[in-house]
Amino acid sequence: MLSTDLRENVLVVRVEEKRIDASKAPAFKDEMTRCIEAGQNQIVLDLSQVDFIDSSGLGALVTCLKRLGPKGSLAVAGATGAVSRLFTLTRMDRVFALHPNVDAAVEQLSA
Amino acid sequence: MVSSISLSIDSDLDKVSLLARAVRALCEDMLSPDDQDAVELSLVEAINNVIKHGYHGERGKDVQVAVGLQADQVVIEVIDHAPPMPAQVLDNASEDRFNFDETDLADIPEGGMGLALIRMNMDEVEYRSNESENRLRMVKRIAPPVGKSLT
Known part of the structure; x- marks a missing residue:
């Protein structure tokens, strides 16, 4: 469900699903954990293909953030509509830096 | 206009999105896109x-x-035949769930957000159980057209 691309020491992880919900959250966590355990700690999560996230999906993102630890960064790019509103409503926009697109997020993380 | 429809699925997480998309489509002409969300x-x-x-x-x-x-x-209304949820679980769910300290990784919630989100997104939420079933009733009011209320 994820595709990855390394750009300037930042791992760009693109979610290739329209929904991250309770049925997809475990696979999402597993695939992200593999990236983190491979040593990546600067990650941009591209959500531009995603149009729905539920609390299980959001919780999975938080789990990944905790696995990254305080030295890692997990930024979000391309969240729109219901996805972007969920971050605001749950105040998770204070936890994840939201960027309009991948380029802006990579620039921020590699700076 | 009053109409109603019943839908059901097997208790399989893979089937939830199908039902959710069907219900969203039913509300399409009545609710704004934000309210459909x-x-x-x-x-x-x-x-x-x-x-x-x-x-x-x-x-x-x-x-x-x-x-x-x-x-x-x-x-x-979501109707199930599982053991009921304790009443205080819904009573205690609120947006306070999201009053976490974002500078403390351990304090950021990974779960237990669902009921709080329901209460924040719907206008009325009520849970009733009897011997045969549990029923969670959620109401979304239709916003009156903007600008017409004062004329």
């Missing part, structure tokens, strides 16, 4: 709770959803 999220959270906590992930159990389209509101 609110209804879809609330319904998904409610059904996920039934499957994960009510039926403990067991498949082959019934989850019913009744959708009532009324002139001034959309009423959605």
Whole structure:
């Protein structure tokens, strides 16, 4: 469900699903954990293909953030509509830096 | 205009999105896109709770959803036959769940957000249980057209 691309020491992880919900959250966590355990700690999560996230999906993102630890960064790019509103409503926009697109997020993380 | 429809799925997380998209489509002419998002999220959270906590992930159990389209509101009921949820669980769910300290990784919630999200997204939420079933009733009011209220 994820595709990855390394750009300037930042791992760009693109979610290739329209929904991250309770049925997809475990696979999402597993695939992200593999990236983190491979040593990546600067990650941009591209959500531009995603149009729905539920609390299980959001919780999975938080789990990944905790696995990254305080030295890692997990930024979000391309969240729109219901996805972007969920971050605001749950105040998770204070936890994840939201960027309009991948380029802006990579620039921020590699700076 | 009052109409209603009942839908049901097997207690399988893979089937929740199908039902949620069907209900969203039913509300399309009545609710704004933001309110459709609110209804879809609330319904998904409610059904996920039934499957994960009510039926403990067991498949082959019934989850019913009744959708009532009324002139001034959309009423959605999620009906299950699992052991009931303790009443205070819903009473205690609120946006306080999201008053976490974002500078403390351990304090950021990974779960337990579903009911709080339902209460924040719907106008009324009520839970009733009797010997045969549990029923979570969620209401979304239809916003009056902007600018016409004072004329």
